[in-house]
Amino acid sequence: MATTRGNISIHAQNIMPIIKRWLYSDKDIFIREMVSNGCDAIVKQKMVKPDSDQEYRVLVTLDTAAGELRFDDNGIGMTDEEIKKYINQVAFSGAEEFLKNYEGDNKGGIIGHFGLGFYSAFMVAEKVTIQTLSEQESATPVCWESEDGMKYRISEGNRTARGTTITLKLAEDAKEFLDEYKVREILTRYCGFMAQPVFFEALKPATEVAAPAAEGEAAEKPAETKPERVHINEKPALWLKQPKDCTEEEYRDFYKRVFHVYDEPLFYVHLNVDYPFNLKGILYFPKLTNDFGTREGEIKLFSGQVFVANNIKEVIPDFLMLLKGVIDCPDLPLNVSRSFLQNDGYVKKLSAYITRKVADRLVGLFGAERAQYEKYWDDIHPFVKYGCVRDAKFFDQVKDTILYKTTAGEHKTLSEYLAKNEGKLGKKVVYTNDPTRQAASVAMYTQQGTDVVVLDTLIDLNFVSFIEYSAGVEGLTFARVDADAASFTKEEEADEEAKKALEISRDALLALFKKATGNESLEVKFQTLTDENTPALLVQDEQGRRFSEMGKIYGQDFKMPERYTLVLNRGNGVVQSLLAAADGETRDLIAAQLYDLARMSTRPLEKEEITAFLKRSHQLLGMIKP
CATH class of the missing domain: 3.30.565.10 (Histidine kinase-like ATPase, C-terminal domain)
Incomplete structure (x- = not known):
C-alpha cells in the first residue's frame, strides 16, 4: 500500500x-x-x-x-x-x-x-x-x-x-x-x-533474577510475569432483567456492590418500561436519619449501559437525590460530550415519569402491606415529606399515605387522627418536636385521651405549614403541645367577688414574676390545670414561634423578642403557697425557680441561665431546716 x-x-x-x-x-x-x-x-x-x-x-x-x-x-x-x-x-x-x-x-x-x-x-x-x-x-x-x-x-x-x-x-x-x-x-x-x-x-x-548459570551451561532467561x-463488567446490569426474574438477594447484592455499602436498603423501585420512554433502572430507599438534610444519595445515570454521571438534577428531582440507584435511558438527549443534557422538554417529561413511578411504589406498598409500610415510615418519612413540599404532583399522589406517628408508637393518617380526636380538638393536630423535654405537656394531653404526634425532623417545620395549606381540610391547624394551655384548663364557675379576687391574685403574681425574672414583657395567666401536680407551664403562640424558628434556620435575625405566657396553676400547692407568702428573697427565689422549670420544658437553658439556676437551687436547698 x-x-x-x-x-x-x-x-x-x-x-x-x-x-x-x-x-x-x-x-x-x-x-x-x-x-x-x-x-x-x-x-x-x-x-x-x-x-x-x-x-x-x-x-x-x-x-x-x-x-x-x-x-x-x-x-x-x-x-x-x-x-x-x-x-x-x-x-x-x-x-x-x-x-x-x-x-x-x-x-x-x-x-x-x-x-x-x-x-x-x-x-x-x-x-x-x-x-x-x-x-x-x-x-x-x-x-x-x-x-x-x-x-x-x-x-x-x-x-x-x-x-x-x-x-x-x-x-x-x-x-x-x-x-x-x-x-x-x-x-x-x-x-x-x-x-x-x-x-x-x-x-x-520481569522481576525475578535468574540464578547464575553453572560452568558450561547456558544462562536462564529472567522469568516473565x-x-x-x-x-471489568463481569457482573450483569441487574436493571436490564425483568423484575419478575430478579430475586431479593440479587437486589440486595447489587445495592451493596454498586454503592459500596454494608447496610441493606429498605425497599426499591424497579423501572422497566419501553413506553413512553425507553427507561430502565432501580431506585433504592436507604435508611434515612434526622440529619438527612446533610446527606446526599447517589443516583447513577447511564445511557445504553454507559455511565454518564452521578446525580444529574435535570433527570432526577432534587428530593429523589436522597435515594440510591441507577437510571438507564439510551434515548437521553446528551450533548456531544455525553456529559450534559439537552432537549429540556424531553428531560422534564422523563423526570416527571420517574417521580410518578416512585409515588406509585409508595401508594402500592401502603395499600397492600400497611404494617410493613409503617415499619419503613420512621426511615422514609423525611424523604416523603420533602418530596411533598417540593413537588405538588408527588404530593397529590402520596398524600393519603402520609403517616403521623404518635407518642404511643401508633401510626395514623391525617384523616384517621382527625376522626379519633375531632371531638376534643376539632380540626387541630397536636404535636411535639421533643417528647422528652415536653413530657409534662404531652402527658396532659395523653391523660385525657388525646393523641400527640411526633414531628421532630428538620423538614417538619416547613411540612406542617405546607399541610395546613395543601391538605384540603378546612380549618386544619397544627399546634405544638406548649402552644397554649386551653385543652387542659378547667372551666370553673365563679361569682363576681371570686373573679375580683382572682384578678388581684393574677396582678400580684404578674408583678412578682416580672421582678424575679427581669422580663418586663412576660405575660402571666392564673388558671386551674387538669394536672394539679404541675405548678406552671410556659406557652408560646404557635405562629410566632414558627416565624422565629424559620428565621434562625435561614440565618435571619428579625429582631423580634420571643413572647411567652407563663400559665400558673392555681390548683397547685406551690403556687398557692407562693401567693400567700410574704414579700422577700425566698419568694423571689421560688418564683424565679418556677419560671426556669417551666422554661426547661420548652427549650434548653443557656449557659448563664444554667449557672443561675444551679446557684438558686443551692440557695433554696440551704433554706431547708433539719
Whole structure:
C-alpha cells in the first residue's frame, strides 16, 4: 500500500483545542470513549455476522514501560476508506450511516452518535496510532497515526486479525494514567456495565533474577510475569432483567456492590418500561436519619449501559437525590460530550415519569402491606415529606399515605387522627418536636385521651405549614403541645367577688414574676390545670414561634423578642403557697425557680441561665431546716 498524507477535514479552524480543553468536563472520560468505540465495533460485527459464535471482547492494556494505553477490540475493523471517512472527518459519525444499512432490533446497541469521542484521546496523548483490519474479504491492514489530531499519516498496517487497536502514547502531563489502579477504577466506573465484555491488563516487567548459570551451561532467561486479565463488567446490569426474574438477594447484592455499602436498603423501585420512554433502572430507599438534610444519595445515570454521571438534577428531582440507584435511558438527549443534557422538554417529561413511578411504589406498598409500610415510615418519612413540599404532583399522589406517628408508637393518617380526636380538638393536630423535654405537656394531653404526634425532623417545620395549606381540610391547624394551655384548663364557675379576687391574685403574681425574672414583657395567666401536680407551664403562640424558628434556620435575625405566657396553676400547692407568702428573697427565689422549670420544658437553658439556676437551687436547698 502506498503511503498517503493529508489534513483532517474540519469545519471550524480551532476545533481541536476546543475538544482538548473544553468539550469533556473530565480528562478521564477519554477511557470511556475509547472503550465505547470498541463496543460499537463489536455490535456492528454482530449485525454483519449475526450467526457467528465468536467470543467478542474489548481489551484495555496498560504498558507502563512504554508509556502507553492500548484499546483493542475484535469488532468490525476499518478499511483505509472508512478511516478517511470516519476518523479524518471530525464530527462525522459512522453510527448513523451504518444503521441505515443494517436495520434491525439490535441497532440500539450502538453507543456513538457524534463522531467526536475518538478525539478525546488527544486530551492525554502526544501520539495516537490506529492499527485496524476490516472484516471485509481481501481487506488489507491499515495504520493511522497522528501527533496533534490535525495532521495524520496513513500507511499499511501490521494487524493480522480482524478488529482495531488504538494506542495512546501518553503526554507528559497525563502520566497519571499510567497508574494501574487509577485506570482500573475509571474502567469500573464508566464501563462496569457495558453490554460487551471489557477486560483490563497491566503489563508487568520481569522481576525475578535468574540464578547464575553453572560452568558450561547456558544462562536462564529472567522469568516473565504474566499480566492478570481482569473482567471489568463481569457482573450483569441487574436493571436490564425483568423484575419478575430478579430475586431479593440479587437486589440486595447489587445495592451493596454498586454503592459500596454494608447496610441493606429498605425497599426499591424497579423501572422497566419501553413506553413512553425507553427507561430502565432501580431506585433504592436507604435508611434515612434526622440529619438527612446533610446527606446526599447517589443516583447513577447511564445511557445504553454507559455511565454518564452521578446525580444529574435535570433527570432526577432534587428530593429523589436522597435515594440510591441507577437510571438507564439510551434515548437521553446528551450533548456531544455525553456529559450534559439537552432537549429540556424531553428531560422534564422523563423526570416527571420517574417521580410518578416512585409515588406509585409508595401508594402500592401502603395499600397492600400497611404494617410493613409503617415499619419503613420512621426511615422514609423525611424523604416523603420533602418530596411533598417540593413537588405538588408527588404530593397529590402520596398524600393519603402520609403517616403521623404518635407518642404511643401508633401510626395514623391525617384523616384517621382527625376522626379519633375531632371531638376534643376539632380540626387541630397536636404535636411535639421533643417528647422528652415536653413530657409534662404531652402527658396532659395523653391523660385525657388525646393523641400527640411526633414531628421532630428538620423538614417538619416547613411540612406542617405546607399541610395546613395543601391538605384540603378546612380549618386544619397544627399546634405544638406548649402552644397554649386551653385543652387542659378547667372551666370553673365563679361569682363576681371570686373573679375580683382572682384578678388581684393574677396582678400580684404578674408583678412578682416580672421582678424575679427581669422580663418586663412576660405575660402571666392564673388558671386551674387538669394536672394539679404541675405548678406552671410556659406557652408560646404557635405562629410566632414558627416565624422565629424559620428565621434562625435561614440565618435571619428579625429582631423580634420571643413572647411567652407563663400559665400558673392555681390548683397547685406551690403556687398557692407562693401567693400567700410574704414579700422577700425566698419568694423571689421560688418564683424565679418556677419560671426556669417551666422554661426547661420548652427549650434548653443557656449557659448563664444554667449557672443561675444551679446557684438558686443551692440557695433554696440551704433554706431547708433539719
